Amino acid sequence: MDLSVVLPVYNEAPNLDALHTELTDALVNIGLQYEIIYVDDGSKDASFSLLKKIKENDANVRVIRFRRNFGQTAALAAGFDHAAGEIIITLDADRQNDPRDIPKLLDKIKEGYDLVNGWRFDRKDPFLSRKLPSMIANKIISTTTDVKLNDYGCTLKAFTKDVAKNIELYGEMHRFIPAIASWMGVSIGEVKVNHRPRVAGTSKYGISRTLRVVLDLITVKFLLSYSVRPLQFFGLIGIASGGVGLLIALYLTVQKLFFDMSLADRPILLLAVLLIFMGLQFITFGLLGEMQTRTYHESQNKPIYVIREVLS
Numbered sequence: 001m002d003l004s005v006v007l008p009v010y011n012e013a014p015n016l017d018a019l020h021t022e023l024t025d026a027l028v029n030i031g032l033q034y035e036i037i038y039v040d041d042g043s044k045d046a047s048f049s050l051l052k053k054i055k056e057n058d059a060n061v062r063v064i065r066f067r068r069n070f071g072q073t074a075a076l077a078a079g080f081d082h083a084a085g086e087i088i089i090t091l092d093a094d095r096q097n098d099p100r101d102i103p104k105l106l107d108k109i110k111e112g113y114d115l116v117n118g119w120r121f122d123r124k125d126p127f128l129s130r131k132l133p134s135m136i137a138n139k140i141i142s143t144t145t146d147v148k149l150n151d152y153g154c155t156l157k158a159f160t161k162d163v164a165k166n167i168e169l170y171g172e173m174h175r176f177i178p179a180i181a182s183w184m185g186v187s188i189g190e191v192k193v194n195h196r197p198r199v200a201g202t203s204k205y206g207i208s209r210t211l212r213v214v215l216d217l218i219t220v221k222f223l224l225s226y227s228v229r230p231l232q233f234f235g236l237i238g239i240a241s242g243g244v245g246l247l248i249a250l251y252l253t254v255q256k257l258f259f260d261m262s263l264a265d266r267p268i269l270l271l272a273v274l275l276i277f278m279g280l281q282f283i284t285f286g287l288l289g290e291m292q293t294r295t296y297h298e299s300q301n302k303p304i305y306v307i308r309e310v311l312s
Contacts, residue, residue, distance in 0.1 A: 002032035005089045005102075006079030008072045008155075009051065010041040012093040014200035016050045019095050024058070026099035030106070037062045037079045038093070042069035072155075073174040080164045088164045090157050096124070097156040098194040105158035105191060114163045114186035117149050117178055118156035120195035137213050144221050145179035149190055152178065156193055172212060176220045183224055230289030234282045242279020248272035 005023065009016070020036075027034045040048045040063065048065055055061045064078050076090060087109055091097040101118065108116040125131055134153050142148045152175050159167075163186050167177060178188050226233040249272040255261040263269050 001035060001084040001086065003027070003030070003034040003087050003089065003106075004079075004083035004085030005034065005036045005091070006039065006076060006083060007037070007091060007093045008039050008041055008075030008079070009043060009047050009093045010069065010072075010075075011043045011045045011047060011202075013043070013046040013050055015093060015095045016047060016054065019093060019099075020054050020058070020061075022095070023099045024060075026102055027060075030103060035060050035062060035083075035085060037064065037082055039075040039079050040065040041071065041075045042066045071172060073169050073172050076174050076177075077169040080167065080169075083161075083164065086161050088159045088161060090155055090159075092155045094198055095200070096196050096198055097154075098196060101156060101191075101193040102158075104193065105156070108189045108191050109158050109160065111189070112187065113189035114160050115178060115181050116158040116189045116191060117151065118154040118193040119149075119151045119190050120154050121150070121192045123195045124197040125195075140214075141176065141179065141217060144217055145176070145182065145224060147179045147182045147188065149178055149188070151190075152176065154193070171219070172216055173220065175213065176216065179220055179224065228293055230293060231283075231286035234286030234289060238279040238282030238284075238286065240279075241275045241282060245272045245275025245277075245279060249276065 005027065007019075012019075023036060027036070036058075038051050038054075038061065040051060048063075051061075051063045055063050062082065064082060066074070066078075079090070080088065087106065089102055089105060091099070097118070105116045105118070123131055123134075134151075138150060138152050141152050155174075157177065159181075163181055163184065166184060167181055169177070169180075173180060182188065222233065248268060252263055252266070252269055252272065256263055
């Protein structure tokens with residue numbers, strides 16, 4: 001199998017027939033052996049019934065149906081698990097991604113990239129509720145993760161098989177896939193793609209997701225930088241907190257011993273004690289994290305490296 005196309009589907013019944021026609025036309029013109037994997041993420045409309053009919057009429061289609069709505073991250077993970085293609089393409093089922101852009105992603109993969117991200121440079125969405133939060137989030141994510149991309153939120157992406165199969169997704173981490181994949185040392189490219197206004201159905205996204213993006217970003221940053229060395233994260237905070245507390249305590253001790261100043265009713269004394277205990281607690285957290293990390297890697301034989309190839 002040359003190519004697998006994975007599409008998460010959630011209440012997109014009005015779009016499916018037209019989407020499949022567009023997608024099939026684009027894939028046939030490419031001339032590769034392909035499969036299309038629709039992942040029905042617990043849709044409550046007629047999406048699954050339509051997907052079932054599409055499957056009956058097209059042998060290249062596979063349909064995965066969830067028991068309930070698990071979210072886009074889970075749908076993509078299921079698609080990756082079942083994909084057989086050497087290259088895996090992901091795109092939304094709302095028809096805002098253009099299937100005719102798939103050849104652009106494949107050409108970029110042929111240049112030697114492991115992951116190619118789409119960039120909706122002329123995005124057809126409301127500015128205040130969609131585009132502005134996305135611009136801010138993209139800037140924050142790029143700065144925090146050191147993976148510079150213009151559009152983390154674009155679902156239209158291409159992966160080599162070994163990258164897609166080794167990405168561990170959970171929660172709502174789909175928007176951070178390039179950052180997560182960067183841990184493996186992959187080469188990441190970006191191409192401008194067409195973005196179209198939604199013509200049917202309703203959007204599943206809103207400005208309320210911004211807070212969740214920030215929380216997920218904290219998780220991703222920690223996993224990328226400190227997942228195998230938690231003591232360096234918690235320990236630095238602990239040393240800083242404890243160090244400041246000890247300096248304050250030393251200052252108060254000098255005042256008491258040499259200047260006979262009373263320490264009663266001095267809130268700064270309580271602050272010094274608090275900072276010292278906080279420092280000890282953070283260092284303890286780091287040590288416990290180190291023990292858990294060792295248990296995790298050793299019990300599951302989890303590798304701490306990823307090999308691209310071996311020449312012998």
